[in-house]
Amino acid sequence: MTPILNTPAWKHAERNAHGLRDVHLRELFEHDPQRFQRLSVRWNDWLLDLSKQRIAPATLPILAGLWDTADVPGWIARMRAGEKINHTEDRAVLHTALREQTPRPEVATVLAKMRDFCAAIHSGQWRGATGETITDVVNIGIGGSDLGPRMATRALAAQCLPQMKVHYVANVDGADLATTLAGLAPQRTLFVIASKTFTTQETMQNAASARAWLTAALGEAAVSRHFVAVSTALDKVAAFGIDLANAFGFWDWVGGRFSLWSAIGLPLALAIGFDKFEALLAGARAMDEHFFSAPPQENLPALLALVDLWNADFFGLQTCAVLPYSQSLELLPRYLQQLEMESLGKHIDRDGKLVGCPTLPILWGEAGTNGQHAFYQLLHQGGRPLACEFIACKEADFPVPGHHEKLLANCFAQSAALMKGKTEAEALAELEGAVPPGPSFLAPYKIFPGNQPSTTLLLPRLDPYNLGALVALYEHKVFTLGVLWHINAFDQWGVEYGKQIAGTLLPMIEGKTAIGGVDSSTAGLIAACKA
Numbered sequence: 001m002t003p004i005l006n007t008p009a010w011k012h013a014e015r016n017a018h019g020l021r022d023v024h025l026r027e028l029f030e031h032d033p034q035r036f037q038r039l040s041v042r043w044n045d046w047l048l049d050l051s052k053q054r055i056a057p058a059t060l061p062i063l064a065g066l067w068d069t070a071d072v073p074g075w076i077a078r079m080r081a082g083e084k085i086n087h088t089e090d091r092a093v094l095h096t097a098l099r100e101q102t103p104r105p106e107v108a109t110v111l112a113k114m115r116d117f118c119a120a121i122h123s124g125q126w127r128g129a130t131g132e133t134i135t136d137v138v139n140i141g142i143g144g145s146d147l148g149p150r151m152a153t154r155a156l157a158a159q160c161l162p163q164m165k166v167h168y169v170a171n172v173d174g175a176d177l178a179t180t181l182a183g184l185a186p187q188r189t190l191f192v193i194a195s196k197t198f199t200t201q202e203t204m205q206n207a208a209s210a211r212a213w214l215t216a217a218l219g220e221a222a223v224s225r226h227f228v229a230v231s232t233a234l235d236k237v238a239a240f241g242i243d244l245a246n247a248f249g250f251w252d253w254v255g256g257r258f259s260l261w262s263a264i265g266l267p268l269a270l271a272i273g274f275d276k277f278e279a280l281l282a283g284a285r286a287m288d289e290h291f292f293s294a295p296p297q298e299n300l301p302a303l304l305a306l307v308d309l310w311n312a313d314f315f316g317l318q319t320c321a322v323l324p325y326s327q328s329l330e331l332l333p334r335y336l337q338q339l340e341m342e343s344l345g346k347h348i349d350r351d352g353k354l355v356g357c358p359t360l361p362i363l364w365g366e367a368g369t370n371g372q373h374a375f376y377q378l379l380h381q382g383g384r385p386l387a388c389e390f391i392a393c394k395e396a397d398f399p400v401p402g403h404h405e406k407l408l409a410n411c412f413a414q415s416a417a418l419m420k421g422k423t424e425a426e427a428l429a430e431l432e433g434a435v436p437p438g439p440s441f442l443a444p445y446k447i448f449p450g451n452q453p454s455t456t457l458l459l460p461r462l463d464p465y466n467l468g469a470l471v472a473l474y475e476h477k478v479f480t481l482g483v484l485w486h487i488n489a490f491d492q493w494g495v496e497y498g499k500q501i502a503g504t505l506l507p508m509i510e511g512k513t514a515i516g517g518v519d520s521s522t523a524g525l526i527a528a529c530k531a
Helices: 008-020 025-031 059-069 072-080 095-099 105-123 147-155 174-181 201-218 220-226 234-240 263-272 274-293 300-314 332-344 376-381 404-420 424-432 440-446 464-484 493-510 520-530
Strands: 040-043 046-049 136-140 165-169 189-194 227-230 319-324 362-365 387-393 454-459
Touching: 008 059, 008 300, 025 404, 040 300, 046 300, 059 300, 059 464, 072 274, 072 464, 095 274, 095 464, 105 263, 105 274, 136 174, 136 201, 136 263, 147 165, 147 263, 147 332, 147 464, 165 174, 165 263, 174 201, 189 201, 189 220, 189 263, 201 220, 201 227, 220 227, 227 234, 227 263, 263 274, 274 300, 274 464, 300 387, 300 464, 319 332, 332 362, 332 464, 376 404, 387 404, 404 454, 424 440, 493 520
Parallel strands: 136 165, 136 189, 189 227, 319 362, 319 387, 387 454
Antiparallel strands: 040 046, 046 454
């Protein structure tokens, strides 16, 4: 395949970027009063505002040429047909099949089993070993088996059932499990062990410790009433003591970071109820249909992807801050870090060659308005160009009087300030107009360069349907960027290397083998811990 960097579409985009490189965003708004109307896109009752990006109206058709050149529609068709587009692991990529209107039989079977299980827990039909109802659920997983359901449970806090508390444990650091178990009653606690292979080191250590905690209080026989599994390794599930009737399967064509829609979402379904979990699936399905059918200039995932590529490869921006102005979405940046950086943090393409250009910017972020009092100083005056994605909701999920209007005002103000900045003349006028007037020597400190590009995504409200669509939006953005950069967005070999080394170091740290065969720094660190 011809590298996209060598195509006429890429050269056309380069020329467009060159013409915009010395133009300030403030100028673009001053010269075009209709800029917002030209560069914002609506889908249902969503609004995507790209007008504060460093693009012209002509830029989007040019970027759409990259979509066609990379044959994104062809790759969509290959994914939906079940081709093994994850070529390095010889796997299909079919997470969208988990939320189809009429799911395939194996998916329908697991969804029905999840519904029945949720009903049994919520009705009190399922009880613990001592006859108590279940009030607390602890999900034990890591990575894709943790971040998705954890983020969604936090995001849908307003929708959660009051009688059900769902907790998450991921880190192998004992502090994570110990602080979660503190205050829980074993007789009313259910554990969900989420691990496809039932061998993930962190998850199985936490599971073994949780099992010891439970059996110390209730005995070995209690395990089958207080543990369920989300796994395909049924032999290991049974050896753990979990009744296989309480094992929920999923498939190798579901990647971990795309697995929220599968049985990995069981703790979320327990938190909000299965009807609302189905609404989450429906929202994702609606975004699927939009992505599969809309042309790139009207396609929200395509536009987000093309703008990310534009900022990274044509303007050299190395980081992007995701800034949800919603406390309920506080975990979204962390979730997207895995979804995007594990998928796209690669420099080798599908042909085993160097991509030839930067791929995904480093992603980070924090919920507004908290971030304003932490790192926005750098955004405004740090002298470092970077991109931002603002996410806000028209309606509050917790409508406390007097709060949501202030939240929205801050969100819109920050994107406006990043765009236009403040000139020296404006800073001096502000000082002179103050009562009493401020000293003029402060003017340099009050100058803001502006010209920091940002996108704003405005949702109607945060509910299961819109959250499902939001997560699917970012999944399809990742897919699109993978096609544009010609990389496999569905493997994660970089994750495995550190695990391999950890496996060789563990016996040394445990004192089972002598320290050796490692670099002097690693040897010194192990020795220091053992001294």
